[in-house]
Amino acid sequence: MSQRALDALKNSDTIVGYKLYISLIADIIKDKHIIASTMRKEIDRVKIAIQEAQLGKTVSIISSGDPGVYGMAGLVLEMACKENMDLPIEIIPGIPAANAAAAVLGAPLMHDYAVISLSDLLTPWETIERRVKCAAEADFVIVLYNPMSSQRDWQIKKASEIILRHKLPNTPVGIVKDVSREGETVILTTLDKMTTHPIDMTTVIIIGNSTTFVYRNYIVTKRGYHV
Numbered sequence: 001m002s003q004r005a006l007d008a009l010k011n012s013d014t015i016v017g018y019k020l021y022i023s024l025i026a027d028i029i030k031d032k033h034i035i036a037s038t039m040r041k042e043i044d045r046v047k048i049a050i051q052e053a054q055l056g057k058t059v060s061i062i063s064s065g066d067p068g069v070y071g072m073a074g075l076v077l078e079m080a081c082k083e084n085m086d087l088p089i090e091i092i093p094g095i096p097a098a099n100a101a102a103a104v105l106g107a108p109l110m111h112d113y114a115v116i117s118l119s120d121l122l123t124p125w126e127t128i129e130r131r132v133k134c135a136a137e138a139d140f141v142i143v144l145y146n147p148m149s150s151q152r153d154w155q156i157k158k159a160s161e162i163i164l165r166h167k168l169p170n171t172p173v174g175i176v177k178d179v180s181r182e183g184e185t186v187i188l189t190t191l192d193k194m195t196t197h198p199i200d201m202t203t204v205i206i207i208g209n210s211t212t213f214v215y216r217n218y219i220v221t222k223r224g225y226h227v
Contacts, residue, residue, distance in 0.1 A: 001025075005092050008060055016049040017062035024181070025062070033057075040121075042072065046079050053087060066094040070117060070145060097179055098143045101204040104186055105174035106218030108206045113141035118148070118155040125155070132159050136166035141212065141221055144205040156205075160195050163207060167191055172208040172219050179204060188214060 006028070009015065015022065015029045019036040022029075035048055045061065052059045063071030073091045080087055102109045114135040120128060135142050142163065147156045169192035177185045177200065187197050191207060199205070211222035 002092070002094060005094055008090075008092050009062075011058060012060040013057040014049070014052045014059045015062065016045050016052070016059060018045075021062050021064055042075055043079070046072065046076050049076070050079065050085070050087065063094070065096040065100070067091055068093070069096045069098075069115070095180075097145065097204045098206070100179045101143075101174065101176035101206060104176055104179060104184070105188070105206060106215070106220055108172075108174060108208060108212060108219040108221050109141055109143075110221040110223045111141060111209065111211070113143060114138075115143040115145065117145040118159055119146035119152070120155065128155070129158070129162065132162050133166075136163040139167075139209045141209045142207040144207070146201055147203055147205055148199045149201045156199060157195055160191070164191060167207070167210070171210075172212045172214050174206045174219050175199065175203060176206075177203045188217065188219065 009025065009028055009032075012032060014033040014035065016035045019038060022034060022036040035045070035052075037045055049059045049061045061067075061072045061076060063073070065071065067073040068091060071094075076089060080089060098109070098115055114131070116128065116131050116135065117123070118128060132142070144156070144159065147159075169190060171191040173189050173191050173194045175187040175189065175194070175197055177183075177198070181202075189197060194205065194207070206219070208219060208221055213220055213222075
């Protein structure tokens with residue numbers, strides 16, 4: 001978390017968020033008015049936050065990572081736009097899981113990369129599959145978010161099959177679970193063995209491009225320098 005985000009939380013009257021994220025910062029916001037709800041209640045959270053703000057309160061809606069990367073910033077702006085609200089809104093940047101995971105792994109994002117969520121809750125699978133195929137064909141480093149859950153176990157396997165048609169089996173892959181949280185785990189593997197490792201919704205997977213290599217315990221993608 002950045003200092004700017006920490007200051008915003010401390011200066012807020014009301015904190016709104018998914019209950020898991022609220023629990024992660026409970027020690028920071030214990031003196032605040034807290035409104036927490038479950039997954040898939042994002043629209044309800046924004047409505048409540050807007051109502052609180054209209055009462056003159058300073059309100060923070062929290063996301064994991066960065067609010068503009070699969071976070072709440074877009075929904076807040078969509079709903080404010082729909083109602084044509086004259087409401088001051090500030091988007092405070094955070095540290096996306098992709099960047100946090102990349103730092104743990106070494107330097108896998110040194111060249112062009114694509115970030116793709118495998119969750120088809122809000123995006124049709126046909127669209128996700130096309131994006132995975134195009135990213136693999138173009139030799140992007142690929143970052144996979146939301147790769148697998150207890151109710152969604154086939155998408156990562158299908159994505160792996162697609163990527164293997166365009167990348168070598170020994171392409172380096174980093175699997176980071178719970179990055180920057182308690183219990184963080186890191187696995188270095190290869191594309192052909194990627195799906196044999198434990199993967200869930202709090203896992204970020206980074207798949208290298210044709211220049212990516214492993215040095216000791218680091219995954220490195222070449223930037224193009226002549227070393």
